[in-house]
Amino acid sequence: MITFIIGLVILFVGAALYGKFCEKVFGPDDRKTPAYTKEDGVDYVPMRGWKNSLINLLNIAGTGPILGPIQGILFGPIAFITIPIGNIIGGAMHDYFSGMICLRDGGTQMPDMIRKYSNRGVYTFYQIFCSLLLLLVGAVFIYTPGDIAATQVFGFDGAVDSVSTWVIYGVIFVYYLIATVFPIDKIIGRIYPIFGAILLFSAVGVFIGIFVLGFPLTEIWDNWNAGSVLYGDYFSANHFIPIFFITVACGILSGFHSTQTAIISRTMKSEKQGRMTFYNMMVVEGFIAMVWAAGAMGVYNLGLQEANASLATATIGVVCKHILGPVGGIIALLGVIVLPITSGDTALRALRLAVADGLHIDQKSTKKRLGLAAVIFVLVAVILVFAKSNADGFNILWRYFAWSNQSLSLFAFLAITVWMFETGRTKFVWMPLIPGAWYTFVTVTYIANAQIGFHIPWLGAYIIGVAAAAAYVAVLIWYGKKRSAIKAKRAGKVA
Structure with missing residues (x-):
């Protein structure tokens, strides 16, 4: 358990130091925020700081920080x-600067941020890529909470031909539609505090239970193959790099988060709330990931659950009920169900906003919001039916979701880098470039080798990944300097 505690110290102490550094680099001030300058009663709505933080946490924390670490701890x-x-x-810095740049630029959504700090080609590709990811998020975050609710809360079989399965999906679907269309403070702003309380009970309850029950956690200096679970063999056989970083995803980094921080940039009363709302809430998600990784390792080591990545959903129920008992376990399961639901609704909301901004569709009209949402929901329904009806449908869906989620972050790191060049923060461009280069290597190597990708042998995939990372850094430095020079030249002409 010492390794687990060391990890928590790194998380919270590191976050306190690096979070403050990120804030200093950005430089929040007292200017009026878009929540006031563009207030429309729908998306631009001033809300309290604690509420923005809680909403952002629930928006970004889907099943990723639970299912990912449960599978990732096998390494x-x-x-x-x-x-x-x-x-x-990586992740917290990504969330902070994405949210703060959107906030300072008038509450823009991520597609507009990408358009401003790149070019038309990159922007067009991002729009398509991001839209596909958000559709996948919407489908995944109906499928996973629906199945957990069906099989572990209500005791149904969760089968594709069971009426109960589709009724539960339908209830989540209706909620998503309401949350996607109604003003943000009417539904999300009111119901999320309740969801937040359930989430906190779930995460904190499991965390305390790990210590109270004395869960046997393998230390980093131990023999990883000494017990019944052969972590060492799994580590060696499954290519820790890049597989681990694709698998764990949201607890470390998630490109999806930038689409959510952009939403909250429209409801913040002050720029100075950014560190708590964006950076610290990602740190809380990291804590959730750590807790579930430890909980999973505990039940694996105790022999209460088979250590198998394909049984990650079943492991959730074992952890909850073993630590918190039947009643507490059900409440904790509700917290797990809440996470993806509160990410799925705002994912589809972000997609609506992005499409509306791109096509210049006014969203003040309820009729226009419903019309746009209807098209989006039909597409989500098609993906969901495929994933549920096909024997390997969900596995295919999840793999593409995990890879595209990490890949999306590269666009945010690109925009943050160029923003730093243009705003005179050139000496800090290493902040987005380091994680950007790393995840270029990870995502390119993965898709080059993966069965859902190009089937290239590992050696070739690694070489391609290194080349892609080097090219990513070189092109960004060149482009950032070019943009900075152009801006300086224009400023000189104006002067």
Whole structure:
């Protein structure tokens, strides 16, 4: 358990130091925010700081920080160190600067941020890529909470031909439609505090239970193959890099998060709330990932659950009920169900906003919001039916979701880098470039080798990944300097 504790210290101490540094680099001030300058009663609505933070946490924390770590801990206790380091220098930094740049630029959504700090070709590709990811998020975050509710809360079989399965999906679907269309403070702003309380009970309850029950956690200096679970063999056989970083995803970094911080940029009363709302809430998600990684390792080591990545959903129920008992376990399961639902609704809301902004469709009219949402929901329904009806449908869906989620972050790191060049923060461009280069290597290597990708042998995939990372850094530095020079020249002409 010492490795787990060391990881938590790295997470919280590192976040306190690096979060403050990120804030200093950005420089929040007292200017009026878009929530006031563009207030429309629908998407631009001033809300309290604690509510923005809670909404952002629930928006970004789907099943990723639970299912990902449950599968990722099979690589061994190295996960307890890798998750916090990646979180503070990658994921939390990504969320903070994405949200703050959108906030300062008038509450823009991510497609507009990408358009402003890149070019038309990159923007067009991003729009398509991001839209596909958000559709996948919407489908995944109906499928996973629906199945967990059906099989582990209500005791149904969750089968494709069971009426109960589709009734539960339908209830989630209706909620998503309401949350997607109605003003943000009418539904999301009121119901999320309740969801937040359930979430906190779930995460904190499991965390306390790990210590009270004395869960046997493998240490990083132990023999990883000494027990019944052969973590060492799994680590060696499954290519820790890049597989771990695709699998764990949201607890370390998630490109999806930038689409959610952009939504909250329209409801913040002050720029100075950004560190708590964006950076610290990603750190909380890292804590959730750490807790579930430890909980899973505990039940694996105790022999209460087979250590198998394909049984990750079943492991959730074992962890909850073993630690918190039948009643507490059900409440904790509700917290797990809440996470994806509160990410799915705002994913589809973000998609509506992005499409509306791109096509210049006014969203003040309820009729226009419903019309746009209807098209989006039909597409989500098609993906959901495929995933449920096909024997390997969900596995295919999840793999594409996980890879595209990480790949999307590269666009945010690109925009943050160019923004730093243009705003005179050139000496800090290493902040987005380091995680950007790393995840270029990870995502390119993965898709080059993967069965859902190009089937290239590992050696070739690694070479391609290194080349892609080097090209990513070189092109961004060149482009950033070019944009900075053009801006300086224009400023000189104006003067």
